[in-house]
Amino acid sequence: MESRTASACTQPSTKRRVVIAGGGYAGTTLAVRLGKALRDEDDVEILLIEPNPCQQALSELDLVAVGPARAEFCELWLPTLFKDLPVTVCYNRVHEVKPNDHVLTVGPRNGPHEDVPYWRLVLATGAIAFVPPVPGLAEHAVTMWSVADAQELQRRIEAQFRAAAMIADRDARVKALSFVVIGGGATGIEIVGTLGQMLPKRMLDAGLDPADLRISVIEGRPDVLYDLSDALRKRARKRLEHLGITLYTGSMVSAVEEGLVRLADGTEVNASVLVFCGGAKADPDAISWSMEADPSGRLVVDETCRAVGHEDIYATGDVAAFRDPKNGRTLPMLAQFAIRESEHTADNIVREARGQALTPFIPHMHGEFVSIGPSYGVGWAFKVNLAGLPAIVMKRLTYLMYWFSVGGIKLTWKRTREMLSMQR
Ligand SMILES: Cc1cc2nc3c(=O)[nH]c(=O)nc-3n(C[C@H](O)[C@H](O)[C@H](O)COP(=O)(O)OP(=O)(O)OC[C@H]3O[C@@H](n4cnc5c(N)ncnc54)[C@H](O)[C@@H]3O)c2cc1C
Structure with a gap:
């Protein structure tokens, strides 16, 4: 079952309605698992609220941003995923959650809004790219958090190739072909690595000389891929060097100008195309939904992934702050945790529908x-x-x-x- 309009989610219903807000890794996993489990339960309905018709598989974005994949490679069509499942999709966005009334509202930011009552609500609205207030950064850099971002990077790369092809002076051409990624975490390294492997090939196709290419990655901490072991970081550095990528570590970006990045230690790095992969923050709307949030804005959940103090609201994925009981640390924003939390939450909602007790989520990496x-x-x-x-x-x-x-x-x-x- 599937719908394309807002009215489908605002129609009154006598069934117990499970509403899932957000159709990313977390929301899609949950809807599919719940749909399969509740296929034969006539008194429960599943409603997914998501503004886009496709799930964007963000972990595959680098292949779209630089090639070789087309944009569709990291888009999974929701109507296809839910074709044989009892999941109704409401192509809209959640505007507000009113936990005390057991209702949320849908509609554009500036209204009008309609009420959607729920029996159980799962908040899975993810995160957005976080750009710190460094002068010039937001103005000049492209972030990497959606297919649209990846396409924008593609567009900028192509524009620089076209410009470089018409420049006779070598120094000016090298400047035009200077690509910089800020952020040496997993996202930044994936993007810069794909730039390093793919751009020389694309330059040859365009009749440009790969010797004119300059690619750099800037990381404020002393090394890239800080979460990995020393041995793996060493392998990563070796690979980056092999791809001809210059590493700037241990200094923060202090300012960005047209074509130039300035570091706090005085270094200047040419950047005709600049990508910012330096951070993410939970869906900023979530903190206005009358639920407890941690200092970074993620919704605090208990061991069953329920928003603390709200028995009928769960939160999973990047928007949720789940504390690992083994070490007391909040789980990082990773698809693998978004998926596991959502699978567990789907199972718990099935248990609730059948009058059984909830079980705690135990994360494992x-x-x-x-x-x-x-x-x-x-x-x-x-x-x-x-x-x-x-x-x-x-x-x-x-x-x-x-x-x-x-x-x-x-x-x-x-x-x-x-x-x-x-x-x-
Ligand atoms: C470039 C990149 C590479 C990555 N690589 C990896 C990797 O290799 N491995 C890994 O584990 N993780 C990776 N991650 C992290 C991973 O993508 C996220 O942890 C994951 O997307 C979280 O899933 P989610 O469902 O919580 O959020 P998302 O996938 O971001 O989905 C959130 C959904 O909510 C919707 N939404 C937002 N607001 C509303 C609203 N108000 N109403 C309705 N819907 C709304 C959005 O449209 C979106 O579809 C990567 C991230 C990026 C950006």
């Missing part, structure tokens, strides 16, 4: 992989470090597992074929 270009990766799984082809295979396997969980064998086969054709 079984591995982490970062691609550095489409054919190389670093990371670990089950305490074993991997680098190179095995690591990139593991990373792609995580995509496969996700595609299978939300789209079954058909989607997995289609996407695998697309992915293999890109490796050639």
Whole structure:
């Protein structure tokens, strides 16, 4: 079942309505799992509220931003995913949540808004790119948090290729072909690695000389990929050097001007195209929804992923702050946790629908992989470090597992074929 209008979600219903706000990794996983489990329950209905018709698979964005993938590669069509499931999609955005009335409102920021009552609500509205107030940064940099961002980077790369092709002076051409990524965490390294592997090929296709290319990554901390072990960071640095990427570590960006990044230690880095991958923050609307939030703005949830103090509201994914009972730390914003929390929440909602007790969510991190270009990766799984082809295979396997969980064998086969054709 599927709908394209707001009225579908505002129609009165006698059923117990589970409303899911946000159709990213968390919301889509939840809707699919719940839809499968409740297929035969006539008195429960599932409503997903999401403004976009596609789920954007953000962890695959680098392949779209620089190539070789088309934008569709990281877009999963919601009507296809829910074709045979009892999930109604309301293409709208959640405006406000009124926990005391057990109602949320949908509609554009400036109204009009309509009420949607719920029996259970799952907030899964994710996060947005966080750009710190460094002079010139927001004005000149492209962020990397949506397919639109990836397409904007594509556009800027192409514009620089066109400009460089017409410049006779070598120094000026090198300046025009200077690409800089700010942020040496996983996202920044994935983008810069893909730039490093793909741009020389694309330059050759355009008749440009790859020797004119300059790619840099800037990280304020003393090293890139700070969450990984020393050994893996070393492999990552070696790979970046092999791709001809210059690393600037240990100094923060102090200002950005047209074509130039200034670091606090006085270094100047030419940047005709600048990408900012320095951080994210939870959906900023969430803190206005009368629920407890942590200092970073994520909604605080208990061990069952319920918003503290609200028995009928869950929050999962990037918008939620789940504290790992093993070490007391809040789980990082990662798709793997968004997916696990949502699977567990779906199971808990099924338990509630059947009058059973909830169970706590116990997070486990079984591995982490970062691609550095489409054919190389670093990371670990089950305490074993991997680098190179095995690591990139593991990373792609995580995509496969996700595609299978939300789209079954058909989607997995289609996407695998697309992915293999890109490796050639
Ligand atoms: C470039 C990049 C690479 C990444 N790589 C990895 C990786 O390799 N591995 C990994 O584990 N993680 C990775 N991540 C992190 C991962 O993508 C996030 O942790 C994950 O997207 C979180 O899922 P989510 O469902 O909480 O949020 P999202 O996937 O961001 O989905 C949120 C959804 O909510 C919708 N929404 C927002 N506001 C509203 C509203 N008011 N009403 C209705 N809907 C709303 C949005 O349209 C969106 O569809 C990466 C992130 C980026 C940006």
